[in-house]
Amino acid sequence: MKKSKVFWMYFVAAIIVYAVIQGMITGGQLDQYYSNLLILMSINVILAVSLHLVIGITGQFSIGHAGFLAVGAYISAICTMKFDLPFFAALLVGAIVASVAGLIVGIPSLRLKGDYLAIATLGFAEIIRIIFLNTDYVGGAAGMPINQLTTWTYAFFSLLLTVVVIANFTKSRHGRACVAVREDEIAADAMGINTTYYKVVAFALGSFFAGLAGGLFSHQFFLIQPTQFGFLKSFDILIYVVLGGLGSLSGAIIAAVLLTMVSMYLTDFPETRMIIYSLVLIIVMLYRPSGLMGTKEITDYFKFGKRSKGGNLDDK
């Protein structure tokens, strides 16, 4: 029961972080600019963590994540704007429809491997975008105006849910099966793991949270347009995961937070923004070729003593 104690410790810490920031927002110490930054950060972290499950844990190289973001964004926007559903329900519907889209895309394309899977997912994401572009019901290319409903509270608890679900999934027999698929698909199959099932599950779960992020995203920016969900957006998310270190949850979170800050501050220098952003990426990859965290988690750094007890190969 020691493990559940640690869990509650994290939980309490998270609530404190939430309460402090919420207090500062209502008290006026954090202005609109910073609260928007925090919300955007949460959205990007949700996206990074959801793609981490697909690429980092299950090893399926998908670069169409923006497609599921778009599904979540549009569906939840339709729910609130056209059907007057409460925001909470809209977020949930958006996420569920996105995960169904993930199933529909995943079942045929996850038979492919590596580069071919990447191209297929990219293609599917473009199809999703083009469908929204040509649907007048959601405003077509002109976009769809949306009320701003996303608050720090929604963003934070969505983020918390995402991280808890994906971290717990990873540390269970299901997560281990996914890692085994990443490490060696043939061996995983030979050990009795239904590899197709786990690839599809990871993909659908990842899409679910991408859809959740989509709902928060669309209700943050007043207007959504299909151009916001192009393949460049997919690459942005991919960069968080790769830069953080493939297979590291905390790496994906750290990378998403850092890069959101970098790109937010760089909006003051529009001419050089993309150059500096690219330079940051190149420098990180030169000095940390396997990402900021490699495959380690931030918690690994706190248990050195415990690890050496497990027995070092050199002592024998």
Add this chain to the structure above:
Amino acid sequence: MTNNLLLKVENVGIQFGGLKAVQGLSLELFQGELIGLIGPNGAGKTTSFNMLTGVYKPTEGEITFDGKRTNNMSPHQVTKSGVSRTFQNIRLFKEQSVLDNVKVANHSLAKHSIFSSVFRLPSFFSGEAKMEEESIKFLKIFGLDKYKDELAKNLPYGMQRRLEIARALAAGPKLLLLDEPAAGMNPQETKDLMELIALIRKRFDLTILLIEHDMGLVMGICERIYVLDHGQLIADGIPEEIRNNPKVIEAYLGEEVTE
């Protein structure tokens, strides 16, 4: 032969394009036997293993395991029906810990769902505890329990081989297929391995089919031997017969020069 027939392979063959890799292969394995499958390089031994485990679908013939036809099963279904294997070139889950490698094979032991894992319901804790206990048991048999937290890729070669066997056992097989378990081992390690195979066979009541190039090992522990050459079965029998079979000698050493 008082025991039951466990695996029956009838006239199995596979064709890759125009190449017939294996042809007319027939094997019979009875419960509890330890059988060797030998043959020169490229004879089709690993291909046969791949057909038995569902990696390749045979283009002809019938494979019946434990009364069930396994021809068209996918590998994880074959494993669940009770056939487990190791690989010629080690295929561990390199970035997972030694313990997790075994736990992956123990996957079906516990039944907790994704939902109960994600929300940490009681069935998650009991299921994971059961898997942990069971996996440690397998590691102990192979003397690997003290390395349980190491990454599999950091183990020395001989231990990686042992871990692969431990993992295969954890999948709960009735029939264990070992693809060159002693490849690259020194004589001492090979000897230890032979003892280990004898031990697990008794303890888990296993039937074992093994591919091996080390004739000392094969002749030493196998009760019967099948010999493959150019994709065809050329001989079968007890080690003594195989050793003196002219066809086998020819396959390994080439034809004797007459005249």
